[in-house]
Amino acid sequence: MQQQTFYWIAVTIKLVLCLFLWLPGSQASVSFKPNIVLILADDLGIGDIGCYGNETIRTPNIDRLAKEGIKLTQHIAAAPLCTPSRAAFLTGRYPVRSGMDSTSEFRVIQWNAGSGGLPPNETTFAKILQKQGYITGLIGKWHQGINCESRNDHCHHPLNHGFDYFYGMPFSLMNDCHITKPPEKDRALRSKLWLLTQILSLAVLTLVVGKLTGLVSVSWKIMICFAWFDFLFFMSWFSMYGFTRYWDCIMMRNHEITEQPMVLERTASTLLKEAVSFIERNKHRPFLLFVSLLHVHTPLITTERFLGKSRHGLYGDNVEEMDWMVGMILEAISTEDLKNSTLIYFASDHGGFLEAQEGKAQMGGWNGIYKGGKAMGGWEGGIRVPGIFRWPGVLPTDIVIDEPTSLMDIFPTVAHLAGGTVPQDRIIDGRDLMPLLQGRVQHSEHEFMFHYCGVHLHAVRWHQKDSGAIWKAHYVTPKFSPEGAGACYRIGICPCFGEGVTHHDPPLLFDLSQDPSEASLLSPGTEPQFDTIISRIERAVEEHRRTLTPVPQQLSLYNIMWKPWLQPCCGTFPFCWCDKEDDSAHSTV
Numbered sequence: 001m002q003q004q005t006f007y008w009i010a011v012t013i014k015l016v017l018c019l020f021l022w023l024p025g026s027q028a029s030v031s032f033k034p035n036i037v038l039i040l041a042d043d044l045g046i047g048d049i050g051c052y053g054n055e056t057i058r059t060p061n062i063d064r065l066a067k068e069g070i071k072l073t074q075h076i077a078a079a080p081l082c083t084p085s086r087a088a089f090l091t092g093r094y095p096v097r098s099g100m101d102s103t104s105e106f107r108v109i110q111w112n113a114g115s116g117g118l119p120p121n122e123t124t125f126a127k128i129l130q131k132q133g134y135i136t137g138l139i140g141k142w143h144q145g146i147n148c149e150s151r152n153d154h155c156h157h158p159l160n161h162g163f164d165y166f167y168g169m170p171f172s173l174m175n176d177c178h179i180t181k182p183p184e185k186d187r188a189l190r191s192k193l194w195l196l197t198q199i200l201s202l203a204v205l206t207l208v209v210g211k212l213t214g215l216v217s218v219s220w221k222i223m224i225c226f227a228w229f230d231f232l233f234f235m236s237w238f239s240m241y242g243f244t245r246y247w248d249c250i251m252m253r254n255h256e257i258t259e260q261p262m263v264l265e266r267t268a269s270t271l272l273k274e275a276v277s278f279i280e281r282n283k284h285r286p287f288l289l290f291v292s293l294l295h296v297h298t299p300l301i302t303t304e305r306f307l308g309k310s311r312h313g314l315y316g317d318n319v320e321e322m323d324w325m326v327g328m329i330l331e332a333i334s335t336e337d338l339k340n341s342t343l344i345y346f347a348s349d350h351g352g353f354l355e356a357q358e359g360k361a362q363m364g365g366w367n368g369i370y371k372g373g374k375a376m377g378g379w380e381g382g383i384r385v386p387g388i389f390r391w392p393g394v395l396p397t398d399i400v401i402d403e404p405t406s407l408m409d410i411f412p413t414v415a416h417l418a419g420g421t422v423p424q425d426r427i428i429d430g431r432d433l434m435p436l437l438q439g440r441v442q443h444s445e446h447e448f449m450f451h452y453c454g455v456h457l458h459a460v461r462w463h464q465k466d467s468g469a470i471w472k473a474h475y476v477t478p479k480f481s482p483e484g485a486g487a488c489y490r491i492g493i494c495p496c497f498g499e500g501v502t503h504h505d506p507p508l509l510f511d512l513s514q515d516p517s518e519a520s521l522l523s524p525g526t527e528p529q530f531d532t533i534i535s536r537i538e539r540a541v542e543e544h545r546r547t548l549t550p551v552p553q554q555l556s557l558y559n560i561m562w563k564p565w566l567q568p569c570c571g572t573f574p575f576c577w578c579d580k581e582d583d584s585a586h587s588t589v
C-alpha cells in the first residue's frame, strides 16, 4: 500500500518535472523574447520553390529553411495585390477594415506623391513590438504610402508605423523604373486621367465664358475648384510620361532620400548589406526585422552572377538570386549565434503574375497546380502562397501543416511572442499560430476566410472541421482570355467588377480538400449537401458584413492622384535627384 503511494508520488514528481522540462519550449514565448525575422517576397508563386514541388528551379536555402522548420501548404494572402495584402499583413486585419482595398480599378498605391496610405491610427505589429522593447527594422519595399498633406509629413511612412529603422523603397519596383522596359503603370489610369482632364477643361472654359457673358451664374470659388482638379488630373497624367523613375523609383534611409532615381544594379546588394548590418548591430537585444524583398517583381533586376544561370529564363534567374539572398540572411543569423533565439518566417505577398510576359517569355511566377494568379481575389493561385516557419528547439522540424492559415496570423502571433497584446478596440482577423505550429492543437482557428478583390467579395472558404472538407464558394470570377489558360491577358491584370467578371448564382462550389486545382465543379446533383453548404457560407458572409464599418477610402481617385506638393524630393522640387549611397554614413540604430 505504502509502496504504491510512494510510486504515485514519484510518478507525480516525474510528471511535474517533465512538464517543467518541456515547458521552456512553449514558455520560451513568455519568458524570453525571440528575435523575429519576417521575409516577404514580392509576386513569388507557390510553384516557384523547390520544397513546394518545383524540380527544376534551385531554391536550396528556402528548402533547407522548410526542412528545419514547418511548411504550410494552405497559407493564404488576404488580398491578391501588394498594397492591400501588405496592409493586412502589417495590421492583422482584412484590408477593407483600414480602407486599403479599392472600390475602383486602381487597386494599389500608384505614386509616392499620392495622399492615400496605411492610416496612422492603424496598429502594425512593429508598433506593438516596439512597445515591448524590440528594436524594429524594415528593409525593402513598403508600398503603403508616404505623405498626407505636405511633402515631408511622412504620416504613412514606416517610421510612423512602429519601425525604428527603414532602408528601402517607399514604393514598389516596376517596369517603369527601368529605362528600356515597356511601362507597366496602369494604362487605364492614364487614359482615364486624360479624359477627365479634357472634360474638366471644357467645363471650366464653358463656365468662364458663361460667367463673362452673364449667361451662367456660378461663383468664382466653384470655378477655381474645377480648375484646380483639372490641373491635378493634368499633372497626374503628365507625370506618367517618363517621370516615374524620378518620382517613384527612389530609395530612402529613414526620412532621408538616398537615391533618386534608385540605381537598380546596386539595390540587391545594398538591401542585403543593410539587413545583415541590422542583425549585427542589434544582436544583443530582441529585434524585429522585416525584410520585404523587391524580388521577384518585374522588371526582374538580377545581378551578373545569376543572369542566364537558371533553367527558367530571367524570371528563374531572379528567383534563384532571391533564394541566395534569403540564404545570406540566414547565414548572418547563424554567424551571430542567433539561430535558436530567432523565429524566421518566409512567405510571398500573393500569387505569381501570370499576365507578365515579354514576347513569349514568362516574366511572372508560377502557381503550381493552383488556378489563376496575382490580382485574382478568388482563385487559389492568386492567394495561396508559400509559408515557412523556423525556430529550432521551439517549433518541430521538417513537418507540413495543411490547415488553412493566413498572412494576417503573423500579427497576433508575433504580438504574443513579444509579450504584447493585440488592440482590443478593433477587429483582428488573424489568429495566433503558435498552438498550431507547436502541435498543441490539430486545427487552425480559421473556419471561414473571405477572399476579396478590391472591396468586392469574390469567394469564401469554409473549413468544415468535423468533416475535414474545405469548401470554396465563388460568387464572382474574372473572365479568362481564350489564349491563356487562367490569365486575363487582354486587360493587363484581371478586374474585380464590371464587364470583365462573371457573377455566379448559385455560387461555384469546390471542395479544396479533394480538388485543390478547383477543376471539378460541384452541383446539387454531385454534392448532396450543396444547399446546406451554400446557406451556411451565406450566413457567415452576413455575419462578416455586419462587422464592417465605413472608413475613409485610402485608394480613392483623389487619394491616389499625383500631387506635386506631396512628391518626395531630393533637391528643390521639381529638380529632384541625388545619389547619397556612396558617402552616407550608416545609421547606428
Ligand SMILES: *[C@@H]1O[C@H](CO)[C@@H](O)[C@H](O)[C@H]1NC(C)=O
Pocket: 047, 048, 049, 053, 054, 055, 056, 057, 312, 315, 316, 364, 365, 366, 368
Ligand atoms: C518551376 O518554376 C518555373 C518558373 O516559374 C516554372 O516555369 C516551371 O513550370 C516550374 N516547374 C514546376 C514543375 O512546377
Ligand SMILES: *[C@@H]1O[C@H](CO)[C@@H](O)[C@H](O)[C@H]1NC(C)=O
Pocket: 340, 392, 393, 394
Ligand atoms: C539549438 O537548438 C537545437 C534543437 O533544440 C539544439 O540541438 C542545439 O544544440 C541548440 N544550439 C545551441 C547553440 O544552443
Ligand SMILES: *[C@@H]1O[C@H](CO)[C@@H](O)[C@H](O)[C@H]1NC(C)=O
Pocket: 119, 121, 122, 426, 550, 551, 552
Ligand atoms: C481611424 O480613423 C478613421 C477616420 O476617422 C476611422 O473611420 C477608423 O475607424 C479609425 N480606425 C481605427 C482602427 O480606430
